Amino acid sequence: MREFGYQRVFDVPDALAFGADPEARYLGGGTNLVDLMKTGVDRPALLVDVRELPLDRIEATDSGGLRIGATVTNSDLAAHPEVRRRYPALAQAVLAGASGQLRNMATVGGNLLQRTRCGYFTDSSQPCNKRIPGSGCPAIKGEHRNHAILGASEHCVAVHPSDMSVALAAFDAVVHYETADGPGELPLAEFYLPVGDTPHLETALPSGALITGITLPPAPVAADxxxxxxxxxxxxxxxxxxxxxxxxxxxxAVREVRLAFGAVASRPWRAREAERVLTGGPATPHAFADAADTELAAAEVLPHNRYKVALVRNLVVAMLTELAEEAAR
Incomplete structure (x- = not known):
């Protein structure tokens, strides 16, 4: 591991000042970053510890949504009564995402920025376009059983590992950040960049930006x-x-539906075609299957990951059928 400096900060301006160094990394819980440092995949010269920033609250917004601070731990997010009541899928996603020990350390901001667990990316002895642009993607002809079926390219077929982000995508979350030039925000749909021919560019965050929180807009459908x-x-x-x-x-009939898929693309995959097909139509298993097929028609499978098409289709049908049956009681 490369020698690195360590700086704890207590306010956002100080964090931005230290984070302006291109070789600095913001440190929250470190549950992903430290692993990457140990394997030599990431080699920062400075860690800027942001855990003491005043960004650890979950609050209602004036519009009826929720604002979640970037240093809120995954455990606190999953346990918060308003999250559980108004966005239960988000609480379930966070609880599914890691062990209890990791959830106690991991932060919301860090969860958004975690890197793929593709074995070629995490092995610094292997080529990887995400780690070393232009070096190739050995997963395409190698081990790709758990890799992408949607939105991939000839340059990268890795998937995004976050569970939390999948639920956030379904509910139109907005990511807030600070830079030296002032605050900014990005809808989650624009936060993660398409793979294209630049898989090493993963988010639309400006250089040195610090994530400060996430806003969930009001969504009555999210309660179910x-x-x-x-x-x-x-x-x-x-x-x-x-x-x-x-x-x-x-x-x-389906009045409103939200669907997002995980572990099928380099980013959380909002299933907008499936939502379009379902809205206004019958709430039946056959309609749910047709909608899933419409979304998954764009899948480009590799020899060993084609099973994901049937897996996701069956998940969609089962989950929507259960939700429809609950609504009819």
């Missing part, structure tokens, strides 16, 4: 939501497929 994750073992593991779903049914 859930998150389901499939993994290769029941204990702590990353998803091989996941779905965040919310459904509002009136008189047997």
């Amino acid at each position: 939501s859930r998150y389901r994750k499939v993994r290769e073992r029941a204990s702590y593991a990353f998803a091989i497929g996941s779905v965040a779903a919310a459904l509002d049914v009136r008189d047997g």
Whole structure:
């Protein structure tokens, strides 16, 4: 591991001053960053510890949504009564995301910025376009069972590992940040960049920007939501497929639906085509399957990850059917 400096900060201006160094990294819980430092994938010269910043609150917004500070821990986020009541899929996603020990350390801001767990990315002896642009993507012809089926490119087929971000995508979350030039915000739909031919560019955050929080807009449909994750073992593991779903049914018809997929793309995948097909139509398993098929028609599978198409389709049908049945009781 490279020698590095350490600086604890207590206010945002100080954090930005130290974070302006291109070789600095902001340190929250460190549950991903420290692992990458140990393997030599990330080699910062300075860690700027932001855990003491006053960004650890969850508050209602004037519009009826929620604002979640960047240093809120995953454990506190999942346990918060308003999150559990108004956005249950988000609480479920966070609880599915890691062990209790990690959730106690990991922060909301860090969760957004965690890097892929692709084995070629985390092994510094291997080529990887995300780690070394232009070096190649060995996963395409190598081990890719858990890799992307949507939105990938010839340059990268890695998937984003966050569970939390999948639920946030379903509920149109907005990411807030600070820079030396002032505050800014990005809808989560624009926060993560498409892979294209620049997989090393993962977010639209300006250089040196510090994430300060996330806003969830009011979404009554989110109260009837859930998150389901499939993994290769029941204990702590990353998803091989996941779905965040919310459904509002009136008189047997879909009035509103939210769907987002995880572990299928380099970013949380908002299933807008499926939502479009479902809205106004019947709330039936057949309609749910047709909507999933419409969304997944764009899938580009590799020899060993084609199972994900059926997996996600079945998740969508099962979850929406359960939500529709609950609404009919």
